[in-house]
Amino acid sequence: MLKLDERLQGDSYCRHFEQGPDSGTMIINMGPQHPSTHGVLRIICELEGEYIRRAEPVLGYIHRMHEKMGETKSWWQFLPNMGRTDYLHAMGWGHTYVLAVERLAEIEVPERAEYLRVIATELNRISSHLLWWGAYLLDLGAFTPIMYAFADREIILDLLQEPTGSRLTYCYHRFGGVKADVSEAFVQGVRDFIRYERERFPMYRDLVTENIILRKRVEGIGIIDKDMCRRYGATGPVCRGSGIDYDCRRDEPYSIYDRFDFRIPVEHGCDAMARYLVRMEEMEQSMRIIEQALDQLPGADGKHISKKAPKPNFKAPAGECYAATEGARGKIGIYVASDGSKTPYRIKLRAPGYCNLSLFAELATGTMLADAVSILGSLDLVIPEIDR
Amino acid sequence: MNACKTVKAVSDTVKGLWSLVVGLKVTGKNYVSPQLTIHYPRKTVDNIETYHGHIELVGKPKEPAVPRCICCMLCVTSCPSGCITVVKQKEPKEPARASADAPKEMLGEVGEKKAPPMAKPAKTPSRWKLNYNLCSLCGTCVEVCPVKSIRFSNDVYIAGYSQDDFVYDLLARLREQAGEGEGDR
Numbered sequence: 001m002l003k004l005d006e007r008l009q010g011d012s013y014c015r016h017f018e019q020g021p022d023s024g025t026m027i028i029n030m031g032p033q034h035p036s037t038h039g040v041l042r043i044i045c046e047l048e049g050e051y052i053r054r055a056e057p058v059l060g061y062i063h064r065m066h067e068k069m070g071e072t073k074s075w076w077q078f079l080p081n082m083g084r085t086d087y088l089h090a091m092g093w094g095h096t097y098v099l100a101v102e103r104l105a106e107i108e109v110p111e112r113a114e115y116l117r118v119i120a121t122e123l124n125r126i127s128s129h130l131l132w133w134g135a136y137l138l139d140l141g142a143f144t145p146i147m148y149a150f151a152d153r154e155i156i157l158d159l160l161q162e163p164t165g166s167r168l169t170y171c172y173h174r175f176g177g178v179k180a181d182v183s184e185a186f187v188q189g190v191r192d193f194i195r196y197e198r199e200r201f202p203m204y205r206d207l208v209t210e211n212i213i214l215r216k217r218v219e220g221i222g223i224i225d226k227d228m229c230r231r232y233g234a235t236g237p238v239c240r241g242s243g244i245d246y247d248c249r250r251d252e253p254y255s256i257y258d259r260f261d262f263r264i265p266v267e268h269g270c271d272a273m274a275r276y277l278v279r280m281e282e283m284e285q286s287m288r289i290i291e292q293a294l295d296q297l298p299g300a301d302g303k304h305i306s307k308k309a310p311k312p313n314f315k316a317p318a319g320e321c322y323a324a325t326e327g328a329r330g331k332i333g334i335y336v337a338s339d340g341s342k343t344p345y346r347i348k349l350r351a352p353g354y355c356n357l358s359l360f361a362e363l364a365t366g367t368m369l370a371d372a373v374s375i376l377g378s379l380d381l382v383i384p385e386i387d388r
Numbered sequence: 389m390n391a392c393k394t395v396k397a398v399s400d401t402v403k404g405l406w407s408l409v410v411g412l413k414v415t416g417k418n419y420v421s422p423q424l425t426i427h428y429p430r431k432t433v434d435n436i437e438t439y440h441g442h443i444e445l446v447g448k449p450k451e452p453a454v455p456r457c458i459c460c461m462l463c464v465t466s467c468p469s470g471c472i473t474v475v476k477q478k479e480p481k482e483p484a485r486a487s488a489d490a491p492k493e494m495l496g497e498v499g500e501k502k503a504p505p506m507a508k509p510a511k512t513p514s515r516w517k518l519n520y521n522l523c524s525l526c527g528t529c530v531e532v533c534p535v536k537s538i539r540f541s542n543d544v545y546i547a548g549y550s551q552d553d554f555v556y557d558l559l560a561r562l563r564e565q566a567g568e569g570e571g572d573r
Contacts, residue, residue, distance in 0.1 A: 077468035080526040144415065151424050158435050165440030165540060171526040179527060207414040212404030312466035312532055 025053055030372070032061050041383045043360070043376075045369065052372055055364040057357055063387040070347030075101060076175070076312040078347065083169035085349060086385035088131055091117075091124035092327035093334075093349075094173035099254060100323035100334045101175055105316045107309070110302025113177035114256045119293050120160065120172055121325075122286040123190065126197075127156040128328035129279050129286075136276075136377040137208060140217050145208055152200060159189050175314060177305025187294055194287045201284065209280065218272040222363055222375035225270055232362075233355040236330025237282065238379060241275035243268040248326035255325075260292045272378035279380070315342055329353050329380050353379075353386040432545075440540035442520045443529060445562045453566035455559065456537035459511045463529035463538060471522035472529060475515035513559065520554040 031042040040061035046054040066085055070078050082097045083090035095117055102109060130153045134146030157167045163180045164172045172179050208214055229239040239246060247264040249257040265281035267274035318340035324333040330352025337346040356379045364372045426433060445455040459476040530538050548554055 073468055074466075076466065076528065079528075080468050080524040084524075148418075154424075161435065162438045165438065165527065166525055167439075169524070171524070179531075203414055206410045208411075210407045211411050212407045312462075312528055 024048060032058075041357075041381065041386070043364075043372075045364070045372070047369060050368050050370075052364050052367055052369060055361050055372065057360055059357075059387055061387065062384055064384075066388045067347055067349055070344050072343060074312070074342050075314050075316055075344060076310070078344070079173065080169075080171045082173075083166075083171050084384065085351070085388055086327065086329070086332075086353075086382050087169055088128040088382050089124055089328040090168070090170040091121040091172060092325055092332055094170065095121050095255070096323050096325045096327075096332045096334045097336075098173040098175055099325065100321050100336045101316055103323055104319055104321035104336055104338060105175070105310070105314075107176045108306055109176055110300075110304070110306050111256075112181075112297070112300040112302045113304050113306070115293050115297045115300050116163070116178045116182060116304055117173065118255060118257070118260075119182075119190065119290055119297075120163070120170075120178070122290045122293075123156050123160060124170070125286050125328045126283050127153045127160075129283050130156075132279065132328075132380045133204075133208075136380075137214070139373050139377040140214065142208070142214070145204075148200070148204070148207075152197060155193050155196070159186060159193060162186050162189075174305055174309060176309030177303070179305075181304040187297070190290060190294060194291060197283075197287065201280075204280070209276070215273065217371075217374050218276055218378065219269075221272045221371050222367070222378055223270045224359060224363060228359065228362070232359045234330070234359055235352050235355065236327065236380075237275050237278040238330065238356045238359070240265060241267050241278045242270045248324055248331055252324060254323065257289075259296070260289045262288050262292075272374055275378045275380075313342075315340060316344070324350075327352055329382065329385070330356060349388055351385045351388060353381050353383075357381055357386055436542050436544050439542055439544055440525055440527065441543040441546070442523060442525075442541055442556065443518060443538050443558070444541040444565075445516060445558045446537050446539050447562055447566055453563045454512060455516065455562055456535045457513050457516065457533075458535055458537075459513050460534060462532045462534065466528050466532050468526060468528065469522040469524050471519040473515065473517040473519070474513050477512050477514040516558045518556045518558055520556060521551050 026047045028045050028047055029042060030045055032040040042058040042061065044056050044058060045052050064084070066081050069081055073081070079094065079097065082093040085093050101107070130149040134149030134153075137145040160170065160172075161167055163178070163182050163186065164170045165180075224234070224238065224242050226242050226244055228234075229242045229244055234242075235246070243266060245264060245266045248254070249262075250264055262285045263281075265278045265285065267277050269277075316336070316338040318338055320335070320337040322333065322335045324331050326332075331350070332352060333348075333350030335346075335348040335350070336344055339345045360376065360379065363375055367375065445457060448454050448456050457474070459474055461474060464470075464472050464474055527540070530540060546554075
């Protein structure tokens with residue numbers, strides 16, 4: 001039985017997160033509403049002075065039951081949910097879901113639709129990385145870069161607004177194609193954007209990457225070795241920053257990624273700087289993919305959506321299927337099981353952020369509190385995706 | 389060895405300080421470049437034509453105040469969020485008069501086979517409501533509509549004090565638009 005004053009201290013999480021044997025420690029909550037946690041993530045830290053002795057992430061503050069919603073909505077009706085899991089890389093999730101269902105129901109996708117999917121997904125990846133870049137630096141105390149990042153990101157949002165109609169929670173993918181075709185103006189706009197963005201990157205390097213204050217805060221901070229990545233199932237820029245050369249786009253080719261010539265950036269630094277550099281290079285590689293896709297787009301067969309594309313009353317045949325794609329944060333996996341009825345039997349969403357976050361407890365142990373913010377930012381967490 | 393360390397420390401410091409100067413140069417350059425942001429109430433953005441706001445009804449070509457909707461309920465059943473309410477107009481008890489303006493889609497096969505070739509009464513909605521609070525803007529209703537009676541509006545600047553302000557009576561909206569003039573989206 002707890003004493004009254006103990007019961008008044010915090011909630012059950014705090015009480016179960018017992019203080020260590022030493023009396024000199026303090027338990028502190030980071031979040032749920034904290035500017036550096038990008039959403040509602042809460043981390044309980046046991047501090048010894050300025051150092052973290054233990055840290056434990058608490059999840060579930062914006063759990064919206066996306067997996068359960070999949071069981072109550074029809075196959076088609078689940079599409080808009082995909083834009084809401086990871087709101088920064090909605091295209092990646094939409095792509096994975098339609099890929100899983102298309103594999104299950106053996107739906108043909110026209111070539112043109114595949115190109116449009118790739119262009120949209122890669123543009124979305126750039127916008128996601130740009131936002132991460134700005135927000136990460138904001139966490140580290142630099143306010144200006146997020147303004148530059150948003151100015152660039154705004155161009156992508158304007159471009160993607162034309163085919164999708166929305167600016168953030170896209171619902172562009174359809175079974176057997178995409179929602180709308182793109183115009184010549186869009187193609188030209190994307191080319192102009194790439195040219196403009198290539199001019200901006202040297203400025204970013206001068207302003208931020210080479211900046212001594214940033215380097216001091218990211219170099220040698222949050223070292224994740226290969227083994228740790230594998231133990232926790234970290235994917236995406238987190239594992240590539242630790243020297244693991246793995247990218248779904250190349251290693252488990254889906255869609256038409258095998259037609260493009262691009263490089264998978266890998267850094268061997270294992271620290272926050274390595275992850276930073278991987279993401280910066282990924283933006284450049286995404287632009288290369290988009291350029292090649294735009295060049296090949298006029299020669300692509302078919303329309304933006306297949307003629308036999310399923311209607312909203314579509315029922316997938318009984319069976320099960322898994323599809324994985326490379327999202328901005330790592331490997332997005334969606335497993336669908338169908339019993340042939342109107343609604344899916346089960347939809348399992350594998351969020352890369354969830355695995356990447358699970359690293360944090362081990363990683364933050366022994367670091368300083370200010371470095372924990374830097375580590376958290378370098379993992380590029382999107383909490384809605386983690387909670388789902 | 390010690391001298392080596394000192395040289396390195398000094399050069400690192402100089403390099404570090406220089407990186408700050410380079411950063412300031414970028415900031416200074418941006419400071420004198422034209423502004424990218426827009427002073428919102430005085431100016432507005434110019435890219436809202438492609439923006440998909442809430443849905444609205446499309447009138448018949450000859451009668452802009454009457455929606456093309458044939459009350460097939462496809463939009464209602466396929467909507468992921470259940471935000472659309474369509475109520476069909478009740479058919480009059482008396483033998484229906486043949487309505488000349490009924491579009492072809494409305495003529496069911498049964499109606500055509502009947503001995504006196506009488507068209508069925510036009511199916512028009514008596515109530516067409518959108519609860520925009522729930523809408524997820526996926527565009528399913530626009531895609532499934534067989535008579536293309538739904539389109540996206542460009543309403544960006546909407547605000548309200550309560551949830552009820554976002555429950556739209558789209559029939560009234562259509563009538564209003566028709567009154568104000570055709571083609572005014």
